[in-house]
Every structure is written in C-alpha cells, then in structure tokens.
Amino acid sequence: MQKVRVQPNAQRSAQTRQALLVAARSLFVEKGFAATSTPELVERAGMTRGALYHHFRDKAEVLHAVLEEEARQVAEEIEKAAPANTSPVDALRVGSVAYLDAMAVQGRTRLLLIEGPAALGADRMATIDEGHAAASLREGLEAAMPGRHVAALTNLLSASFDRAALDIDGGDDKKAVRAAMLFLIDQVVAPTP
Secondary structure, rough: OOOOOOOOOHHHOOOHHHHHHHHHHHHHHOOOOOOOOOHHHHHHOOOHHEEEEHHHHOHHEEEEEHHHHHHHHHHHHHHHHEEEEOOOHHHHHHHHHHHHHHHHHOOOOHHHHHHHHHHHOOOHHHHHOOOOHHHHHHHHHHHOOOOOOOHHHHHHHHHHHHHHHHHOOOOOOHHHHHHHHHHHHHHHOOOOO
C-alpha cells in the first residue's frame, strides 16, 4: 500500500493564496483592475470563490496584496544594486537605475502607477510606497545630504522617478530618461556653495 503524502494546511493555504495573487496580477495587467471580475479571477487561478474570500475580503484587498509584493520587489532590487561600501551619492545613482530597471518588469508600471492609484487612492499608494522604494530613496538622501529638506526632496524625486518609469513604459528612449534622472540626482545632491 502506498502512502499518500498530505500537505500541511499552512502550506496548502499559502499555495492557494499565491495562485490567487498570480492570477490577479496577470488579469490586472491584461485588463485592469476595474475590468477584472472575481469570477474570472478565481477561474484563472483554478480556485473557488470561497477560496478567494477565505484569503481576501474583496478584490481591492487582492490588488493591495499584489501591489505590496510588486513594491517589495522593486525595493529589493534597489537595495541589491549598490554594494555596502558604495558612497551615498553613488548609491543614489545606482539605486536610480535599479528603480527604473525594476519598474521595467512587464506590467509593473501599470500596476503600481496606474491601477493602484486609480483603485486604492493616492493615500494608500503612498503608504505602500513609503514602506518600500520611497524609504530607500529617503534613506539615500539622508545619507548623501543630511538636513537638506529630505522629506520634500523624497516626495519630489519620487514623483520624478514615477514619471520616468511611465515614460519608459510608454516607449520613450530608455537611455535618455535614465541619463536625465541621473542628471537630476547629481543636481540635487551637489554641494551647496
């Protein structure tokens, strides 16, 4: 007699949740949040609506989880880009390119900069960003230029980075946009006379 190996509940639950998130990401990128229905989401995931509502309160909560994961991955790429012994200014420059590269992952710009703000609102998106890429940017600016309006500069540069990602996603010259972002970083962190 052959033994049947049963997965622990926690493992099955994690796999179900992950399948729902993968399906949701795919649909949100293809169709957008508003045009994606929960029945097609569970069908794409090969799950039931009961499984969806066991893990998530509603479709907006699914989107929030997808966006958290996307934002986490962007921040991880930024953090990995600069070696530990890099100067603060060089870390900002390397992190700038890493952000643009991370945002070039298919669908990520649409999710984080279009679907997320439209569906969840600016405040919730700011909270997600603050826990990830904006935190990296703020820390980099604090290290490179302590005491120089870091909070305001973080917000302004963050908006510039988002615009750059949208431009690249829209087909603008990637090298030119990167060069412009690096120029902007250099101007911001330049010593004041």
